[in-house]
Amino acid sequence: MTKAILITISVLFIFFMLVLPLISVITNSLSEGFTFYRKALQTEYVTTALKVTLFATVIAVTVNSFFGIIAAWLITKFSFRGKHVLATIIDIPFSISPVIAGLAFLMTFGRLGWASGYIDRINRFLGTDIKIVFALPGVALATIFVTFPFISREIIPVLNAQGREEEEAAALMGANGFTIFRKITFPHIKWALLYGIILCTARALGEFGAVNALSKTRGETFTLPLEIDALYLSGSADSITAAFAVSSILVIIAIVVLVLRNIVEYKAKRKKEV
Amino acid sequence: MVKRKVKNNSVIPGFSLTMGITLLMFSLIIFIPLASVLVYSFQLSPSEFIQLIAKKNVINAFKTSLLCSFVAAIINCFFGLILAWVLVRYEFIGKRLLDGLIELPFALPTAVAGITLSKMYSDTGILGRKFATLRIKVSYTKLGVTIALVFIGIPFVVRAIQPVLEKLDAQYEEAAYILGANRVTTFYKVIFPELKPALLTGFGLALARGIGEYGSVIYISGNSAKDQTQVVSYVIMQKLNYVDYAGATAIALVMLIISFTVLLFLNIIQVRQTKRTNNV
Numbered sequence: 001m002t003k004a005i006l007i008t009i010s011v012l013f014i015f016f017m018l019v020l021p022l023i024s025v026i027t028n029s030l031s032e033g034f035t036f037y038r039k040a041l042q043t044e045y046v047t048t049a050l051k052v053t054l055f056a057t058v059i060a061v062t063v064n065s066f067f068g069i070i071a072a073w074l075i076t077k078f079s080f081r082g083k084h085v086l087a088t089i090i091d092i093p094f095s096i097s098p099v100i101a102g103l104a105f106l107m108t109f110g111r112l113g114w115a116s117g118y119i120d121r122i123n124r125f126l127g128t129d130i131k132i133v134f135a136l137p138g139v140a141l142a143t144i145f146v147t148f149p150f151i152s153r154e155i156i157p158v159l160n161a162q163g164r165e166e167e168e169a170a171a172l173m174g175a176n177g178f179t180i181f182r183k184i185t186f187p188h189i190k191w192a193l194l195y196g197i198i199l200c201t202a203r204a205l206g207e208f209g210a211v212n213a214l215s216k217t218r219g220e221t222f223t224l225p226l227e228i229d230a231l232y233l234s235g236s237a238d239s240i241t242a243a244f245a246v247s248s249i250l251v252i253i254a255i256v257v258l259v260l261r262n263i264v265e266y267k268a269k270r271k272k273e274v
Numbered sequence: 275m276v277k278r279k280v281k282n283n284s285v286i287p288g289f290s291l292t293m294g295i296t297l298l299m300f301s302l303i304i305f306i307p308l309a310s311v312l313v314y315s316f317q318l319s320p321s322e323f324i325q326l327i328a329k330k331n332v333i334n335a336f337k338t339s340l341l342c343s344f345v346a347a348i349i350n351c352f353f354g355l356i357l358a359w360v361l362v363r364y365e366f367i368g369k370r371l372l373d374g375l376i377e378l379p380f381a382l383p384t385a386v387a388g389i390t391l392s393k394m395y396s397d398t399g400i401l402g403r404k405f406a407t408l409r410i411k412v413s414y415t416k417l418g419v420t421i422a423l424v425f426i427g428i429p430f431v432v433r434a435i436q437p438v439l440e441k442l443d444a445q446y447e448e449a450a451y452i453l454g455a456n457r458v459t460t461f462y463k464v465i466f467p468e469l470k471p472a473l474l475t476g477f478g479l480a481l482a483r484g485i486g487e488y489g490s491v492i493y494i495s496g497n498s499a500k501d502q503t504q505v506v507s508y509v510i511m512q513k514l515n516y517v518d519y520a521g522a523t524a525i526a527l528v529m530l531i532i533s534f535t536v537l538l539f540l541n542i543i544q545v546r547q548t549k550r551t552n553n554v
Contacts, residue, residue: 002457003364006356006359006360006364007360007364007366009353009356010353010356010357010360010361010372011368011372013353013356013357014357014372014375014376016401017424017425017428018375018376018378018379018425018428019375020394020400020401021382021387021390021391021394021425022378022382024390024393024394024399024400025386025390028390028393063299067295067296067299070292070295070296070299071292071296071299073288073292074289074292074293074296077284077286077288078284078286078289078292078293079284080289080293086296086300088537088541089300089304091537092304092308092537093304094479094482095479095482095483095486095533095534095536095537096308096486096529096530096533097485097486097487097488097506097507097510097529097533098486098488098507099486099488099507099510099511100311100486100507100510100526100529100530101307102514103311103510103514103522103523103526104307104308104310104311104526105307106514106519107307107310107311107314107519107523108306108307108310110519112314112519113310114310114313115310141303144303145303145304145307148303148304164284164286167286168284168285168286171285171286171287172285176287177286177287177288177291180286180287199380202380202381203380205383206381206382206383206384206385206386207383208383208384208385208488208489209384209488209489209507209511212488212511213511213514224383225383225384225385225386225489226385228385228386228389229385232389232493240389240393243389244389244390244393247383247385247386247389247390250382250383250386251382251386254378254381254382254383254386255381257381258374258375258377258378258381259374261374261377261381262370262374
């Protein structure tokens with residue numbers, strides 16, 4: 001009896017809270033018909049937004065994979081003072097509002113920020129016109145910030161569980177650091193890394209608050225979530241439907257991410273059991 | 275362990291290289307930008323700071339954000355516990371699907387969640403219509419904000435409780451039943467104490483995320499100063515749009531203090547938890 005009640009509550013909760021919104025995006029996006037849907041996705045604003053989003057995502061995933069592997073190696077293979085503090089600091093972007101992340105970059109590189117003078121000087125010296133705030137580098141930086149912990153967080157527990165003996169043995173036999181990593185550590189963290197990359201990609205594609213503070217030009221530095229925001233807020237029935245049409249791309253990506261995640265998790269679990 | 279206090283003497287190579295890169299990345303991505311916010315906020319005199327924080331709409335925004343996140347986190351703890359229990363203890367058709375769906379709020383962009391929830395719960399939306407016949411307004415009220423925060427908070431609670439429930443030994447429950455305890459007593463005396471740290475962790479994460487949430491909340495909240503439905507991150511964003519950096523940083527400082535307090539609180543729970551399990 002209890003079992004039936006609890007399962008019913010769970011299914012109802014999941015249906016109303018999670019499944020219904022998904023269905024709602026799709027039905028709303030197709031409410032004006034399929035031709036409208038296709039046209040809504042082919043505007044210049046949307047294609048640029050897609051490019052900007054992919055650009056920021058690729059940079060964020062690359063930087064964070066590199067950092068994640070290195071930080072995980074540092075934290076799990078060595079003992080040093082302040083290690084726990086360092087491991088905790090990695091999680092800071094999780095507990096900070098994305099809007100504050102955006103503000104932080106504005107206060108650093110913006111007109112009032114202390115680094116803007118240096119950037120001006122570099123620009124004058126090199127004859128370039130690099131802009132960070134309200135330009136693509138700012139969008140990329142904001143995306144890196146909000147996804148910073150994702151990959152290291154997945155790898156650290158795996159390496160902790162594995163211990164250091166194998167690497168120590170290899171080092172004593174004279175293997176260099178890169179060989180040890182490639183031959184011993186990497187096979188262990190492969191699945192965790194992939195898992196982290198999937199999570200990081202999902203979050204990077206959908207980041208809104210932090211990017212919103214650092215991007216001001218529609219059709220140039222707007223990402224897909226910002227484009228959705230612009231369409232939704234312009235208020236006419238057509239543009240709201242267009243906003244849902246653009247959203248449906250991100251919904252499809254979200255579903256693909258969930259499926260991939262489950263596959264990776266399943267494979268990693270099976271590997272552990274074998 | 276005592277020997278390895280200051281200098282690292284592991285035989286594995288790469289200590290200084292990885293340490294250098296990690297610290298450099300930390301500084302560039304996290305420390306320097308956050309320090310810029312701090313430095314700027316310290317330029318404000320205490321009276322200026324208080325003036326900026328004590329504005330009526332700012333205080334109302336803090337009240338709304340804290341209240342809605344708190345209520346949402348409580349709701350999430352209740353449903354999260356049921357969901358985790360069902361997913362760990364019972365077998366039924368579609369369980370894997372249910373389990374996979376829990377993380378939808380992590381994968382779905384917040385802006386998409388925001389516009390969808392807002393539309394669903396508006397007076398003409400699929401769920402809003404039902405609520406309207408009951409004379410309950412959801413979109414553009416605090417109730418709407420709370421629902422959006424329940425949406426984004428649920429995976430934190432479920433994923434915090436699930437692993438603990440999986441490890442929980444059914445022997446103690448059986449012993450309690452044999453000794454004559456009923457289900458409710460067994461739950462409160464045997465299961466709940468074991469789950470408390472995980473539940474608190476999930477609560478803290480959902481709360482922290484809720485206070486800073488932006489995308490999923492702003493559409494459903496209506497952002498009206500009069501109805502007190504502005505959330506803190508909306509006020510910051512509004513100030514940034516008006517280039518009122520002083521106001522934005524002052525609020526950000528208070529939010530940073532709240533985030534760090536929650537983070538510290540979670541760490542204390544976790545340290546206590548590991549101590550407890552190690553002693554047993």
